[in-house]
Amino acid sequence: MKTRAAILRQTPGLWEIEELELDPPGPGEVLVKMIATGLCHSDDHVTRGDLAAARLPLVGGHEGAGVVRQVGSDVQGLEVGDHIVTSFVPSCGRCRWCAMGMQNLCDNGALIRFGTQLDGTCRLHDSEGVEVSTTACLGTFSEWQVFDQMSCIKVDVDLPLEVACLVSCGVQTGYGSVKAGDVQPGDVVLVIGVGGIGMNAVQGARDAGAAHVIAVDPVAAKRGWAADFGATAAYESVAAAMPAVAQLTNGQGADVAILCVGVVRNDLVGQAYQAVRKAGTLVVTGIGPATDDSAIPGVNAVSLAMQQKRIQGALYGMKSPREAVPMLLTMYRAGKLKLDELITRTYSLDEINEGYRDLHEGKNIRGVITFAD
Ligand SMILES: NC(=O)c1ccc[n+]([C@@H]2O[C@H](COP(=O)([O-])OP(=O)(O)OC[C@H]3O[C@@H](n4cnc5c(N)ncnc54)[C@H](O)[C@@H]3O)[C@@H](O)[C@H]2O)c1
Ligand SMILES: [Zn+2]
Ligand SMILES: [Zn+2]
Secondary structure, three states: OOEEEEEEEEOOOOOEEEEEEEOOOOOOEEEEEEEEEEEOOOHHHHHHHHOOOOOOOEEOOOEEEEEEEEOOOOOOOOOOOHHHHHHHOOOOOOOOOHHOHHHHHHHHHHHHOOOOOOOOOOOOOOOOOOOEEEEHOOOEEEEEEEHHHEHHHEEEEOOOOOHHHHHEEEEEEEEHHHOOOOOOOOOOEEEEEOOOOOHHHHHHHOOOOOOOOEEEEOOOHHHHHHHOOOOOEEOOOHHHHHHHHHOOOOOOOOOEEOOOOOOOHHHHHHHHHHHOOOOOOOEEEOOOEEEEEOOOOOOOOHHHHHOOOOOEEHHHHHHOOOHHHHHHHHHHOOOOOOOHHEEEEEEEEEHHHHHHHHOOOOOOOOEEEEEEO
C-alpha cells in the first residue's frame, strides 16, 4: 500500500515528505493508521548529526499513537481497532532485563540502531524501489506504518491519541527521571532544561514531594510554563540558580539535579554535577553528540569518592514502558497529571520542518503532528 511519510535523505538535513510503498505486516507485526506523533528532540539529533543515522534514507519519529488496522498471524493481544502507542524500546518480556522488570533495557533495544524491523528487513521502499529504514524500529512520521507487536502498547480507546502519544516517550522519560534520582519528600530538585522531557520531570518532582522544584531554561516562556507544572522558581542558567540553591540548602547544593537539555554537552554535565550536594544524585536524561568523549569538568575519582555523589543515567525514565504508560494515563484520567497542557501546537505532516524550527526557537513545550483520518 502507499503511505506519505517524512523522510531524511542526508544529515545534516531536513525532512522531506514523500509517498512510499509500505509492505504488509509480517507474522509478528501490525499495520497501524497513525493518528499522532510528538516532535521529540531525539529525532532532531539525527537530522543535525549528533546521532548517526543507521541507514539513509530514513523515516523518523518514535513518539507515536495510532489504530491497529491489520494483524499478523502470530500477533497476540492486539486486534483490529485497538489503539496503541509506540515504545521506542521493543520489549520481549522474556530476556533477563525484562524478567527483572526493566523492559526499558530489553535486549531487543540493541536492534533499534539498525534502522530495520526486528527481523532485519525493511517494510518501506521509495519510488525507485530503494529500501527506507526507520527510527527505533518505528518511524512514526508516516500516515501508515508497520510495527512489531513488541513495540506496541495498547491503550484505552476513549483516550485522545494526540495526548496519549506523548506518554510513549516524553512523559515517561521525564516523569521517570525523578524516580531515577530517588527524589524524596522535602528535597530541593533542580530540573535543567524544561522542554518536552524536562517539564515532566518538574511534574514528577512535585508529585514526589519535593519542597523546591527549581527549573532552569534560557527560554523565558518555558520558565513561565514550568510554574504551571509545579516549579517553585525558575532561572535562565545553572549559574543563575545557584545562589537560590545555596540559600535553600545551607550552602550544600541540590539533593537531585535532572539534566533534560536538548543537546547535552559535558561542560553542562559538570555544572549540574557541581550543583548537587554530597551524596546527592545527578540524573542524566538528555543526550548530546555521540562522539563526544571529552572529560566532564569537575568530575574525577576524588570528587566522586570523597563526596559520594551518584551520576545516574536514565533510559526511558528507568521504567518498563508497559508498566509506566498505563500508570501515567490513569493519572491523567484522574486529573493528576497534566498532558493536554504539554501540547503547545499541532502540525500537519507537511509542516514537520516548521515544527522542528519552533522546537529550536523554544516556542513549544511539545509540538505534535496530527494525521488526517
Ligand atoms: N534518556 C532517554 O531515554 C531520552 C528519551 C527521550 C529524549 N531524550 C533526550 O532528552 C533531551 C530533551 O529532549 P526534549 O524533547 O525535551 O527537548 P526540547 O528541545 O523539547 O527541550 C530541551 C530544553 O532544554 C533547554 N535548554 C537548552 N540549552 C539549555 C541550557 N544550557 N540550560 C538549560 N536549559 C537548556 C531548551 O530551551 C529546551 O526547553 C534530548 O537530548 C533528547 O534526545 C532522552
Ligand atoms: Zn523521544
Ligand atoms: Zn526483553
